[in-house]
Amino acid sequence: MEIFANLAHGFAVAFSPINLLMCLIGALVGTLVGVLPGIGTIATVAMLLPITFGLPPVGALIMLAGIYYGAQYGGSTTSILVNIPGEATSVVTALDGHQMAKQGRAGPALAIAAIGSFFAGCVATVLIAVLGAPLTKLALAFGPAEYFSLMVLGLIFAVVLAKGSVLKAIAMIVFGLLLSMVGSDIETGASRMAFNIPELADGLGFATVAMGVFGFAEIIRNLDHGAELNRDLVQQKITGLMPTRKDLVDSTPAILRGTVLGSILGILPGGGAVIASFAAYTLEKKIAKNPSRFGRGAIEGVAAPESANNAAAQTSFIPLLTLGIPPNAVMALMVGAMTIHGIVPGPQVMQKQPDLVWGMIASMWIGNLMLIIINLPLVGIWVRLLRVPYRLMFPSIVIFCAIGIYSVNNAPVDVVLAGVFGLVGYWLIKHDFEPAPLLLGMVLGPLMEENLRRALLISRGDWSVFVSRPLSAVLLAIAAGLLVLAVLPALRAKRDEVFTESEN
Amino acid sequence: MSDTPSEAPVRSILPKWIRGPQDFIGGLAMMAVALFALWASSDLQGMHGFSFGAGTAPRMFAVLLLLLGAGVALVGVLQDGPHLSHYSWRGPLFVSASIVFFALAIRPLGLVVSAFASFLIAAMGSNETKWLEAVVVGACLTAGCAILFPYILGLPMPMFPRFLIQ
Structure with missing residues (x-):
């Protein structure tokens, strides 16, 4: 019963006053970000990375994790009440949730979203605790060749599950890999592509690039459409939070299905909360007896995606904590946070830093409990926040980011670099390149290079090592198969269908 | 990325055989x-x-x-693809200017002056900015950051212009 001992240890860590406070701050900030359209989760986590510098590592990661799953809760609130998804993950929630609100059933919709999220959060917490240890053992058996192949698989998954052109997504990953090469070479110490700029000798800061490409670029893009985002609030009094017995009966199976689907998609590399909520909604619609109810206020259409996105947000920590491989951009930022604190992500983290891993897992459950309290009774306050005009929000974010980046190394050059990457990110968005794979490539770059080098050194330069070792061969075969599937026209059409569902 | 179709397509200066x-x-x-x-x-x-x-x-x-x-x-x-989308100059220009100004000013002028000035420069990036409002919010934000970063988070940085302190 190692798990119980571990969980008990985790709760002891998470219940310390400072960690409880961090958890609460994370949940609050996450909800705030989820509610406000125009700031995404990735941008926020990037923005707060420098701030965590002064915090103890456990508290820092607990807070960042709280932001991620907190945003999933907050996003649902605005989707339902205002029909503006605060987060990409709650785009589908708006379809039925807002219809319910229009029919005067905003209360039950919010309650079901919160209950579903909480249930999914509990299941995912247990899942992380159960799967953590065995996966770590598996990971310790991995050699460099297997690790390299696993990372290739992860990146390919990210490409397949991403929106838009497969070719462009791969190009973005390789661009990210190239960016990660800037700075000193780990083995020879040679300075690479640094042009004798002292600030580049250590490599491009991860927080710098992330904040540029996600924070600044997002702001510049939003300004294109005029600062005043159209937000006509359907300000109704929310009466009666309690769902009826029928609501509960209808939504229970949907919550269960959403949780299962979300948990699976979260673990898969490249998955994560966005795809999970889309998939859960599509599944509900497919298996419903009367699909025409969807889009007209079906409670299953709220329950399933909200459970799924929360489950996925949490299970995506599994590959990060056990294998040290981030499955999506937010987890890539968590790697950044760990590195700032001198923790090398990987299977050894579980043994060397039990406080960190189990404390974080336990804090997720506590955080979910806090979120239910934050979200349901305080829903009015969050909605009022939507009134903050973007014309005041965007300069504030710019300044906050600038100070944050400066504080990491006390280097003004970093601030300028982030600005440059902001313009690069703006250009990328304009050319329909997704910036998320770039970040993933940048994080995995050093790991991939190191394992590739080692694998080839051990095999004495023989490239066939990647296909002659069975585990590595299987991983690469799956990657190749996925890639082929993704380019096949039939599946492409299906994939596009899932994504366009949200846009009309 | 739902680029609004209502945007007038930019007249392409590229040859016709480029379809996207x-x-x-x-x-x-x-x-x-x-x-x-x-x-x-x-x-x-x-x-x-x-x-x-x-x-x-x-x-x-x-x-x-x-x-x-x-x-x-x-x-x-x-393959037929979307045209080049429309770039606006105002947002990118003033946001970049604000960032560059901050980078140049933080060492000699300190956090208070550079954050406030950068806020106002960034605010110029939108044509909907109301100045009185921006000044008030900028001042509050500056004050908040001046407390948050050095004191609560313990990250050392210069606060006031160098020539005032010496």
Whole structure:
């Protein structure tokens, strides 16, 4: 019963006053970000990375994790009440949730979203605790060749599950890999592509690039459409939070299905909360007896995606904590946070830093409990926040980011670099390149290079090592198969269908 | 990325045989990045024996990016795609100016002055800014950051202009 001992240890860590406070701050900030359209989760986590510098590592990661799953809760609130998804993950929630609100059933919709999220959060917490240890053992058996192949698989998954052109997504990953090469070479110490700029000798800061490409670029893009985002609030009094017995009966199976689907998609590399909520909604619609109810206020259409996105947000920590491989951009930022604190992500983290891993897992459950309290009774306050005009929000974010980046190394050059990457990110968005794979490539770059080098050194330069070792061969075969599937026209059409569902 | 179709299509200056200008230019730019990386890493050591030199991986990925960029550009030639989208100048200009000003000012002028001034410069990026409101919010934000970063988070940084303190 190692798990119980571990969980008990985790709760002891998470219940310390400072960690409880961090958890609460994370949940609050996450909800705030989820509610406000125009700031995404990735941008926020990037923005707060420098701030965590002064915090103890456990508290820092607990807070960042709280932001991620907190945003999933907050996003649902605005989707339902205002029909503006605060987060990409709650785009589908708006379809039925807002219809319910229009029919005067905003209360039950919010309650079901919160209950579903909480249930999914509990299941995912247990899942992380159960799967953590065995996966770590598996990971310790991995050699460099297997690790390299696993990372290739992860990146390919990210490409397949991403929106838009497969070719462009791969190009973005390789661009990210190239960016990660800037700075000193780990083995020879040679300075690479640094042009004798002292600030580049250590490599491009991860927080710098992330904040540029996600924070600044997002702001510049939003300004294109005029600062005043159209937000006509359907300000109704929310009466009666309690769902009826029928609501509960209808939504229970949907919550269960959403949780299962979300948990699976979260673990898969490249998955994560966005795809999970889309998939859960599509599944509900497919298996419903009367699909025409969807889009007209079906409670299953709220329950399933909200459970799924929360489950996925949490299970995506599994590959990060056990294998040290981030499955999506937010987890890539968590790697950044760990590195700032001198923790090398990987299977050894579980043994060397039990406080960190189990404390974080336990804090997720506590955080979910806090979120239910934050979200349901305080829903009015969050909605009022939507009134903050973007014309005041965007300069504030710019300044906050600038100070944050400066504080990491006390280097003004970093601030300028982030600005440059902001313009690069703006250009990328304009050319329909997704910036998320770039970040993933940048994080995995050093790991991939190191394992590739080692694998080839051990095999004495023989490239066939990647296909002659069975585990590595299987991983690469799956990657190749996925890639082929993704380019096949039939599946492409299906994939596009899932994504366009949200846009009309 | 739901680019609004209502935007007037930018008159293309590109030849007609390029059917997807957005992809075409995007691919070319990726190729340019790859070529730049190849040039920048050309002085690094390559393979010696079985082991990678410092330059092996960068060159490998640069070549890969070159091929991918060519692929994207080729798609732009062969397939109908979106036009180049409209760039606005105001947002990017003032947000960048604000960032650069902050970077230049933080050391000599300190957090209070540079944050407040940068806020106002960034605010110029939108034509809907109301000045009184912006000044008030900017001042509050500056005050908040001046407490948050050095005191609560314990990150040392200069607060006031250097010439005032000395």
